[in-house]
Amino acid sequence: MADMQRHDMRIAVLAGGASAERDVSLSSGANVANALRKAGYGKVDTLDPATDTFLDDVRAGSYDAAFIALHGVGGEDGMVQHILEYLGIPYTGSDALASGCGMDKELSKVLYDRAGIPTARGMAIERGETWDAAAIVEQLGSHLFVKPAYNGSSYGVSKVDDVADLDAAIEQAFEYDTKILVEECLVGTEISVGVFGGDELVALPIVEICCPDDVDFYDLSVKYVDPKDIHRIPARLSEADYERAQRLAKEAHDALGCYGISRSDFIVGERGPVILETNTIPGMTESSLFPDEVRHAGLDFANVCAELVELALARADR
Structure with missing residues (x-):
């Protein structure tokens, strides 16, 4: 898409919401909005579905596309995707069905098992x-x-x-x-693998999550600190496990019916990579895993965000 075409476009970044992950979503939305402006989009507004005027604001904005940066209930569960489909607004990421499948960890495990992706008991x-x-x-x-x-x-x-x-x-x-x-509780190396793209999926460099000695697992106390302190890229894995984890991340993306973007988390131990979950709307804050993987792949975060918008428009055209 030419820069002039982007300059004429109106993009709504959806962030906030009413879930427990509201604050993280607001940070993701701010980072994405800045990236889209850097990529050349002429008008980028951040809209919060938790406000009483949300629907009126969406309708009044005459938006060409929506970038969904919502996390948790109301965003990753397919609810807002249904609303945008009803309003005829193209949106980034997975559709309502795939979003709901990814959000439901029990259902996800069923779909992983059917696809032959190893899971925890x-x-x-x-x-x-x-x-x-x-x-x-x-x-x-x-x-x-x-x-x-x-x-x-x-x-x-x-x-x-x-x-x-x-x-x-x-x-x-x-x-x-x-x-x-x-x-x-599986013993091994905790990793995360982001993927993005349309017909041709790209698996990003794998992040190894290195928690401090006094932290049991990758919880909220360390999830949003400076990534250089806890993210090791590329992950220290054997070549076979590294390649398998990237392949399984793509297979998980397909098993859930995801589109555009996802990030799957694994434990790599005696069984090799075992999937924990897939995030259909990965965190996009400055310290989130997906943007860090993008940087280490040598890609520009703004261009990746723009590509996700273009994929949304391409899906709508189909």
Whole structure:
């Protein structure tokens, strides 16, 4: 797309929302908006779906496309995608169906399994169901992760190394969702693999997540600190595991029906890369994983954001 064409376009960056990840989304939106202005788009507005005037603002803006920088419920679950489809506005990223599949960690595991992508053993518990901590440990082991089934950014996630702490971890996860997952805690190297593109997917350099010694896992206390302190790129993996992880990230993208962009997280241990989850709208803050991968690939973040807008327009044309 020529610069003059971009200059004439009106882009709405959707950020904020009402989920627990609102603050992260606002930071993502600000970074994306700056990138799109740098890429030459003439009018870039940031709109917050949590405001009472959101729909009126979208209609009044006569936007050519929307860049979705929302995280969590209301963004990654397909809700806002349905609204934009109804209004006839092209948008970046996955459609409503793929977004919902990616947001639901239990459903994602089913789709990964069907595609032959290795997953961790686990079980789902619905709010109101009874559970037996001892039985869970017998089935999955004594080292566990407990997480909301329908959330992101580590909200409500706990690492459990003592069965005495399991009940409290489950109750905490239920504060964020009506369904939670309990999974075996895999030992290995935690990595993240971003992919983007249309018919030809590009797998970005793999990030190895190096948490401080006093942190059990990649939680909110370290997720948004300076990436140079916790991101090692490229990840220290064997050539075989590196290539396999990039391939599996593309396969996960396809298994969920994603479009344009996604980022999949893995643990690499004795089984090789085992997928944890796929984010259909990766964080786009200055310290987020996806922009850091883009930088280490030698790509310009502004150009990548512009390509995602162009992919949205191409999908709408089809």
